[in-house]
Amino acid sequence: MRxxxxxxxxxPPTLTRSRxxxxxxxxxxxxxxxxxxxxxxxxxxxxxEALQGxxxxxxxxxxxxxxxxxxxxxxxxxxxxxxxxDAARNTSALHLTIAxxxxxxxxxxxxxxxxxxxxxxMSPEVQRATLAFVGARIAEGRRDVVLDWYGGxxxxxxxxxxxxxxxxxxxxxxxxxxxxxxxxxxxxSLLDASTSKELxxxxxxxxxxxLDALQYVEGEKRGALGTNGDLSPILAxxxxxxxxxDVTLRINVSAENKNDIPSIIAxxxxxxxxxxxxxxRVDDFANESSSVRRQTGSPAAVRSRLxxxxxxxxxxxxxxxxxxxxxxxxxxRQSVGPRRTIARGMYAKMEQDILAQPETFQQLLNKLTPKKxxxxxxxxxxxxxxxDGDISRCWESAGVKSDAIGNVLAGDQxxxxxxxxxxxxxYHPLAYSACASCRVLPLCMGGCSYPRVIMDATNPxxxxxxxxxxxxxxxxxxxxxxx
Ligand code: SF4
Ligand code: SF4
Numbered sequence: 425m426r427x428x429x430x431x432x433x434x435x436p437p438t439l440t441r442s443r444x445x446x447x448x449x450x451x452x453x454x455x456x457x458x459x460x461x462x463x464x465x466x467x468x469x470x471x472x473e474a475l476q477g478x479x480x481x482x483x484x485x486x487x488x489x490x491x492x493x494x495x496x497x498x499x500x501x502x503x504x505x506x507x508x509x510d511a512a513r514n515t516s517a518l519h520l521t522i523a524x525x526x527x528x529x530x531x532x533x534x535x536x537x538x539x540x541x542x543x544x545x546m547s548p549e550v551q552r553a554t555l556a557f558v559g560a561r562i563a564e565g566r567r568d569v570v571l572d573w574y575g576g577x578x579x580x581x582x583x584x585x586x587x588x589x590x591x592x593x594x595x596x597x598x599x600x601x602x603x604x605x606x607x608x609x610x611x612x613s614l615l616d617a618s619t620s621k622e623l624x625x626x627x628x629x630x631x632x633x634x635l636d637a638l639q640y641v642e643g644e645k646r647g648a649l650g651t652n653g654d655l656s657p658i659l660a661x662x663x664x665x666x667x668x669x670d671v672t673l674r675i676n677v678s679a680e681n682k683n684d685i686p687s688i689i690a691x692x693x694x695x696x697x698x699x700x701x702x703x704x705r706v707d708d709f710a711n712e713s714s715s716v717r718r719q720t721g722s723p724a725a726v727r728s729r730l731x732x733x734x735x736x737x738x739x740x741x742x743x744x745x746x747x748x749x750x751x752x753x754x755x756x757r758q759s760v761g762p763r764r765t766i767a768r769g770m771y772a773k774m775e776q777d778i779l780a781q782p783e784t785f786q787q788l789l790n791k792l793t794p795k796k797x798x799x800x801x802x803x804x805x806x807x808x809x810x811x812d813g814d815i816s817r818c819w820e821s822a823g824v825k826s827d828a829i830g831n832v833l834a835g836d837q838x839x840x841x842x843x844x845x846x847x848x849x850x851y852h853p854l855a856y857s858a859c860a861s862c863r864v865l866p867l868c869m870g871g872c873s874y875p876r877v878i879m880d881a882t883n884p885x886x887x888x889x890x891x892x893x894x895x896x897x898x899x900x901x902x903x904x905x906x907x
Contacts, residue, residue: 428472435671436822437499438496440482442460442495444459444501444866445495446893447467447524448897454466454472455467456495458495459503459863459864459865460492461791464492464904468485472484475490490666502854506744508796509869510671517566517568518567518570518805518807520571521572521809522571523809523822524575524585525576526546526679526810526823527545527581528575528576530611532644532646534678534708536820537822541576544811545580545585549814549833551584554832555588555592555811557579557832559598561807562600566601567600569596569604571605571606572607573607573608578608579611582614582860585628586623586866587609589623603664606629608669609632611646615631615633616664616665616667618845620665620669623668623669624668625662628669628675629670631669633671633672635647635648635659635675635676636678636681637684637841638688639651648692661693663695663696666697675700675773676822677693682774699848705766706764707765708764709885710879712881713763713777756824768891769891771888772890775839775888775890779899780899782903783840785903788899788900789900791867791892791898792869792900794867796869798872801817801848804848804849810822811823814830815832816828816829817844818877819872822852829844844878851876856882856884867887868886868895870884871885
């Protein structure tokens with residue numbers, strides 16, 4: 425057995441079973457999966473049983489290999505996850521999200537932007553300042569760039585998207601960076617064939633189109649079918665767009681459409697889109713978050729050496745923080761409403777049924793791939809720039825003045841002196857006892873951080889993998905052709 429090196433008089437670390445091990449049995453064979461390393465391994469019966477037992481780990485056959493695969497470990501696994509999270513807060517990546525307008529031609533009742541939507545689009549002055557901001561970030565060393573066009577509905581400002589995409593590429597490349605990918609998030613209503621071709625010609629390669637109903641209702645429901653049972657304009661566009669762009673279809677799942685999901689998927693299958701869709705639960709941060717108590721005493725010992733405050737859920741709850749009215753006409757954030765969301769357990773089960781289909785095997789594997797951060801908002805790489813030039817860290821913050829960390833119009837002085845950026849930088853999923861003790865932490869990394877950072881929420885935004893992990897491992901075992 426190989427022992428790790430130890431400095432001076434320090435106590436040698438003890439060999440321990442990983443808390444992130446999962447097992448699935450197939451006859452005499454066992455599949456082992458470790459969520460921290462992301463390994464899937466065929467294990468001999470005696471090894472699998474010993475890993476699940478409580479005998480001395482050092483007596484398990486093949487210790488060195490099991491350490492490499494993550495099933496056993498010497499040091500603190502949370503330290504290792506902490507190190508991975510910190511190392512991924514890099515300064516070489518730039519994830520730009522630009523909302524050229526917050527205007528939208530649909531009025532989805534659950535949209536988190538409804539309370540501060542406006543019809544402004546990015547002025548030439550803001551466009552120039554955005555390009556200068558991008559150039560300055562590249563000059564700082566953020567060379568690997570991804571650009572997402574976002575809104576509102578970004579195709580209501582199509583001219584800006586078409587003009588700025590090559591401008592941004594020139595700015596990035598002129599400053600020594602690489603524009604690796606350009607994507608667009610759209611409701612699809614304006615994504616016809618000629619627009620898709622125009623987008624492709626300026627370098628956009630991917631489009632995410634959202635659906636939220638079976639029946640299409642102009643301006644209200646992003647349905648898959650039109651009134652006569654033919655394709656809705658959105659789905660017809662998506663099919664045409666797929667000739668030019670890599671199109672993915674996001675199906676927003678709410679209490680209102682939950683019974684229609686199988687029918688929506690059936691339509692997608694009929695039209696050859698079976699491998700392009702995925703489900704996403706409509707969240708309601710305002711109602712699902714909770715009160716906060718930052719605790720610095722015991723059990724902070726759990727993470728005390730990481731110098732992190734431990735945040736625990738209190739027994740009493742209060743409604744989630746609402747945004748203060750920042751102007752008479754806008755910026756008042758509304759709750760999506762508990763009647764529009766479905767319970768996390770119900771959603772996880774629904775998604776699980778989808779994951780049982782062969783067409784979603786890649787999604788299943790993606791779920792079992794360890795993450796460094798849940799999204800770019802916490803990595804420090806993401807800058808969301810809205811039509812007013814306000815810069816924020818998160819897609820939820822586009823158009824929300826109080827979430828802004830600066831404005832591109834301020835040039836070199838873009839960063840607000842006092843901003844929420846310090847809260848984003850201070851956020852760490854391991855500071856929350858629910859996450860630090862969670863057995864799917866490496867796959868979830870604390871979920872969406874927005875409610876914790878901006879709303880002081882304490883209820884974890886648990887992703888569905890928490891309820892599906894055993895199922896997913898079992899599915900992988902089922903689909904592997906065991907020798
Ligand atoms: S923090 Fe949450 S809402 Fe914000 S960009 Fe990340 S996943 Fe989206
Ligand atoms: S948010 Fe929930 S599922 Fe994710 S790591 Fe935290 S406790 Fe686990």
